[in-house]
Amino acid sequence: MRVAVIGLGTMGMGAAQNLAKTEGLEVTGVDPRAEARTAFGAAVANGAALPDGQDAALVFVVNAAQARDALFGPNGAAPHLAPGAVCIVSSTMSPADARALAASAEALGLLYLDAPVSGGAVGAASGQMTVMASGSDDAFAKSAPVLAAISKRVFDMGRAPGLGTTMKVVHQLLAGVHIAAAAEAMALGLKAGIDGQTLYDVVTTAAGNSWMFQDRMAHVLAGDDTPKSAVDIFVKDLTLVTDMARAENLPVPLAAQAMQLFVAARGMGQGGRDDAFVIRVWEAMAGVTLPKP
Amino acid sequence: MRVAVIGLGTMGMGAAQNLAKTEGLEVTGVDPRAEARTAFGAAVANGAALPDGQDAALVFVVNAAQARDALFGPNGAAPHLAPGAVCIVSSTMSPADARALAASAEALGLLYLDAPVSGGAVGAASGQMTVMASGSDDAFAKSAPVLAAISKRVFDMGRAPGLGTTMKVVHQLLAGVHIAAAAEAMALGLKAGIDGQTLYDVVTTAAGNSWMFQDRMAHVLAGDDTPKSAVDIFVKDLTLVTDMARAENLPVPLAAQAMQLFVAARGMGQGGRDDAFVIRVWEAMAGVTLPKP
Numbered sequence: 001m002r003v004a005v006i007g008l009g010t011m012g013m014g015a016a017q018n019l020a021k022t023e024g025l026e027v028t029g030v031d032p033r034a035e036a037r038t039a040f041g042a043a044v045a046n047g048a049a050l051p052d053g054q055d056a057a058l059v060f061v062v063n064a065a066q067a068r069d070a071l072f073g074p075n076g077a078a079p080h081l082a083p084g085a086v087c088i089v090s091s092t093m094s095p096a097d098a099r100a101l102a103a104s105a106e107a108l109g110l111l112y113l114d115a116p117v118s119g120g121a122v123g124a125a126s127g128q129m130t131v132m133a134s135g136s137d138d139a140f141a142k143s144a145p146v147l148a149a150i151s152k153r154v155f156d157m158g159r160a161p162g163l164g165t166t167m168k169v170v171h172q173l174l175a176g177v178h179i180a181a182a183a184e185a186m187a188l189g190l191k192a193g194i195d196g197q198t199l200y201d202v203v204t205t206a207a208g209n210s211w212m213f214q215d216r217m218a219h220v221l222a223g224d225d226t227p228k229s230a231v232d233i234f235v236k237d238l239t240l241v242t243d244m245a246r247a248e249n250l251p252v253p254l255a256a257q258a259m260q261l262f263v264a265a266r267g268m269g270q271g272g273r274d275d276a277f278v279i280r281v282w283e284a285m286a287g288v289t290l291p292k293p
Numbered sequence: 294m295r296v297a298v299i300g301l302g303t304m305g306m307g308a309a310q311n312l313a314k315t316e317g318l319e320v321t322g323v324d325p326r327a328e329a330r331t332a333f334g335a336a337v338a339n340g341a342a343l344p345d346g347q348d349a350a351l352v353f354v355v356n357a358a359q360a361r362d363a364l365f366g367p368n369g370a371a372p373h374l375a376p377g378a379v380c381i382v383s384s385t386m387s388p389a390d391a392r393a394l395a396a397s398a399e400a401l402g403l404l405y406l407d408a409p410v411s412g413g414a415v416g417a418a419s420g421q422m423t424v425m426a427s428g429s430d431d432a433f434a435k436s437a438p439v440l441a442a443i444s445k446r447v448f449d450m451g452r453a454p455g456l457g458t459t460m461k462v463v464h465q466l467l468a469g470v471h472i473a474a475a476a477e478a479m480a481l482g483l484k485a486g487i488d489g490q491t492l493y494d495v496v497t498t499a500a501g502n503s504w505m506f507q508d509r510m511a512h513v514l515a516g517d518d519t520p521k522s523a524v525d526i527f528v529k530d531l532t533l534v535t536d537m538a539r540a541e542n543l544p545v546p547l548a549a550q551a552m553q554l555f556v557a558a559r560g561m562g563q564g565g566r567d568d569a570f571v572i573r574v575w576e577a578m579a580g581v582t583l584p585k586p
Contacts, residue, residue, distance in 0.1 A: 095485070118499035130499045155495050157487065167495055170482040174501035177474040181467055181547050188534075189463040191541045192388070194450065202448050202460055206411035206423045208467035210503035241481075248484045250579040254474050257550045286543040 002026045003146055004050050004057045004077055006070045008036040008043065010228075011090070011117065012060030014124025015150045016040055019058075022149040028054075030070070030077065047077030054081050056146050059089045063236065064097035072104050086111040086142040090131075092172065094240055095162035096247075102135070102161035111139040114161040116168030117151070118175075120215075121228055128152040132171070134163035169244050172237040173255045178212035179234065179275050180258040186217055187282035196221055196291040216276035223292025225273040232271040234262045234278075295319045296439055297343050297350045297370055299363045301329040301336065303521075304383070304410065305353030307417025308443045309333055312351075315442040321347070323363070323370065340370030347374050349439050352382045356529065357390035365397050379404040379435040383424075385465065387533055388455035389540075395428070395454035404432040407454040409461030410444070411468075413508075414521055421445040425464070427456035462537050465530040466548045471505035472527065472568050473551040479510055480575035489514055489584040509569035516585025518566040525564040527555045527571075 001024060005016040008031040017040070020027045028050055029036070029043030037043035044050055047057075047070055057077050059067050067089050072078050081087075087105045089098070089112070102112040112135055119129035127150050133140070134157040147154050157163040185208070189199040200221060204214050219225065238259035245252040265271070265278045282288050294317060298309040301324040310333070313320045321343055322329070322336030330336035337343055340350075340363055350370050352360050360382055365371050374380075380398045382391070382405070395405040405428055412422035420443050426433070427450040440447050450456040478501070482492040493514060497507050512518065531552035538545040558564070558571045575581050 118495075118501065120500060130495065132495050132499075153498055155491060157491065163487065166485045167482070167487055167492065170478050170485070170487065170492065171496060171499055171501040173478045173481060174474055174496060174503070174506065177470065177477075177547065178501070178503060181470040181474070184470075184545055184547050185463050185466045188466060188538055188541065188543055188545060189460070191543045192459045192463070192537065194456065194460055194463065198448065198450065199460065199463065202411075202423065202425050203464060203467060205446055206425075206464055207413060207504045207508070208411065208464040208471070210467070210471060210506075211500045213467065213503075215500070244485065245481055248481065248579070250481055250484045250575060250581070252477055252481060253550050253554065254470065254477050254547060257546050261546065282543060286541070288543070 001056065001145060002051070002054045004028050004030055004054045005060065006030040006047065006057060006077060007060035008040050009060060010121045011124045013040060014121065015058060015060060018127035019146065019149045025145065025149065046075040047080065048075040050077055050080040052080050054085055056086045056088060056143065057081060058146055059087065059091055061091050063091060064093035064101070067091045067093065068101060078108055078110070081110055083109055084111065086113055086139050088113045088115050088143050088146060090115050090117050092116055092168055092237055092240065093165055094244060095166045098165040099162045111136065111142055112161055113139040113143045114164035115143070116164055118171055131155065132157055132164050132167040134158045135161055166244070169240050173241045173252065175212060176234045176238045176241070176262070177254050177258045178210040179216050180261045180278055182210065182213040182217050183276065183279035183282065186220060187279055187286065187288045190288050191286060219274050219276040220279055221291050223290070225277045227272060227274045229275050230272050231262055231265045231275050231278060234275050235259065235266055238262060294349065294438060295344070295347045297321050297323055297347045298353065299323040299340065299350055299370060300353035301333055302353060303414045304417045306333060307414065308351060308353060311420035312439065312442045318438065318442065339368040340373065341368040343370055343373040345373050347378060349379050349381060349436065350374060351439055352380065352384055354384050356384060357386035357394070360384045360386065360394060371401055371403070374403055376402055377404065379406055379432050381406045381408050381436050381439060383408050383410050385409055385461055385530055385533065386458055387536060388458045388462070391458040392455045404429065404435055405454055406432040406436045407457035408436070409457055411464055424448065425450055425457050425460040427451045428454055459537070462533050466534045466545065468505060469527045469531045469534070469555070470547050470551045471503040472509050473554045473571055475503065475506040475510050476569065476572035476575065479513060480572055480579065480581045483581050484579055512567050512569040513572055514584050516583070518570045520565060520567045522568050523565050524555055524558045524568050524571060527568050528552065528559055531555060
C-alpha cells in the first residue's frame with residue numbers, strides 16, 4: 001500500500017515515521033521545506049512530484065485552505081492517487097470545509113475520511129494519537145492500515161464527513177479553555193504568594209486537574225516557551241469554535257473569553273511561543289512574577 | 294485522642310466515619326440535624342454538648358460564618374477543647390476569614406490548622422482526600438493523626454494561616470471553570486449532532502479531558518441531577534475566587550464568566566441541583582436536547 005503523508009510538521013512527521021516502520025506500507029512524505037524532507041528521507045516537495053498510484057494521502061497541513069491546495073491545487077496530490085484511493089484529512093478545520101473537501105474528493109472518484117486527531121507531539125511520535133473520524137464504510141476500511149499505525153484508538157463519529165471535525169472543534173473548546181484557565185489559576189496563586197511547584201503538585205493530585213494543566217503548567221514552571229503548540233494555533237482553533245457555535249445558535253461564553261486571552265497574548269508578540277505562555281497576559285496586566293522569567 | 298467532627302454533611306460524615314475506624318481516636322460528631330446524628334451514632338446537637346477535653350475539632354461546616362459560630366459562638370465547641378487543642382478547619386472560606394479564625398483560636402490558647410480539602414464525597418468516604426494545609430509546626434503535629442485517617446496526602450502550604458485557604462480558592466477557580474467548560478462543550482456537541490456518550494468517550498481519552506469533565510458529564514449522561522455538589526456551592530466558591538483576585542489586583546476573566554453561568558443556573562431554579570446541570574443554562578438558551586431530560 002502506497003501512502004503519501006502531506007505536511008511533515010510535528011504531527012505529520014510523527015505519523016510518517018510510524019507509517020514508515022509498518023510492514024506493507026510504502027511511504028512518501030510531502031513538504032515544501034527541504035529540512036523536513038531531509039529529516040524524513042523519502043520525501044518530495046509537492047504533490048505533483050509524488051509517484052503515481054498512491055492508495056492513501058494522509059494530510060497534516062495547518063488548515064482547510066492548505067489541505068485543499070495540497071490535494072486539489074495546481075501541484076496537488078490528487079492526480080497521483082489511484083482510483084478509489086482515500087484522502088485522510090487530519091487538519092483542524094470547520095465542519096463546512098470538511099464537507100466541501102469531501103465533495104471535491106468524491107467528484108474525482110476518491111474516498112474521503114474526515115479524521116482529526118488529538119495527542120500532540122508525544123502522541124504523534126509514539127503512534128498513540130486519538131482519531132475522531134467520520135466517512136463512508138469504504139473510507140474507513142481503506143484507511144484502517146494507516147490509522148492502525150498512527151493511533152491508539154479510532155472513534156467512529158458517523159458516516160457523514162464533517163462529524164469528525166465537529167468533534168475536534170468541541171475538543172478544542174475544552175483544550176483552549178483549559179490552557180487559559182490553567183494560566184489564570186497559576187497567575188492568581190503566584191500573585192497570592194503560593195509557590196508555583198507546590199500549586200502544581202496540589203492541583204495535579206486533586207479534582208481541579210486537567211490534561212492541559214498537567215502538561216502546560218510544567219512548561220511554565222520550567223520557563224520553556226519553545227512552542228510544542230503555539231498561541232497562534234489557539235487563536236485559530238477558538239475562532240473555529242466560536243464560528244461553529246454561532247452557526248449552531250449556541251453561545252460559548254467561556255470559549256469566547258479564552259480566545260480574547262490568546263488574542264491578547266498574540267498582541268503582546270507571543271503568537272509563536274508555547275500556548276502555556278498565555279500566562280504572560282496576566283504577567284503584563286497584574287505584575288505576576290513567573291517561576292523562571 | 295478525643296476528636297470532635299463538626300458538621301456531618303457529605304464530607305464531614307465521611308471524615309467522621311474514617312476517624313471512628315481509627316484505633317486510638319474517640320470521635321464525637323456535632324450536627325443540629327437529628328438524622329445526621331442518628332446516621333453517625335456518637336453525636337451531639339451542638340458544641341456546647343461536647344464532652345470536655347477534646348484534643349481536636351475538625352470543622353466541615355459550609356462557610357466561615359458557620360465555622361466561627363461552631364467554634365466560638367454561644368453554643369460553640371471552644372470551651373470543651375483541652376488547652377493546646379487544635380482547630381482543623383476544612384470549610385472553604387476567604388484567606389482573610391481563615392486568618393481571623395486563627396487569631397481567635399490563638400487568643401484562647403488553641404492551635405489552628407487552615408486545612409481545606411479536595412476529593413469530594415468519594416474521597417471523604419474512602420479516607421482519600423487531598424488536604425492543603427497551613428499553620429504552625431505545633432498545629433501540624435497535633436493534627437497529624439486526624440489528617441492521616443482522612444487523607445491520602447497532606448500538602449504543607451506554609452506556616453501562615455490563610456495559605457491553605459488561598460490554595461483552595463485557586464483550586465476552586467479550576468474546578469468551577471472546568472465544570473462550566475465541560476457543560477459548554479457537551480452542549481455544543483449535542484447541538485451539532487454528536488452523540489453524548491461518544492463525545493464523552495473521545496474527550497476522556499484525549500487531551501481535552503479534565504477531572505471534572507470525566508466526573509460531572511457522567512451525571513449529565515445518566516440524567517442524574519442529585520446534588521453530589523450543588524450549583525449554589527460554585528456560586529459561593531467562585532465569589533471567593535473573584536473577591537480574592539480583586540484583592541490581589543489580578544483579573545480572572547474565565548472565573549468571572551463561569552460564575553455568571555452558575556448564577557444563571559441558580560436563577561433558573563437549579564441552585565440545589567448537581568453542579569453539572571449548569572448545562573441547563575445552554576438547554577434554556579439554545580434548545581439543546583440533553584441525553585436524559
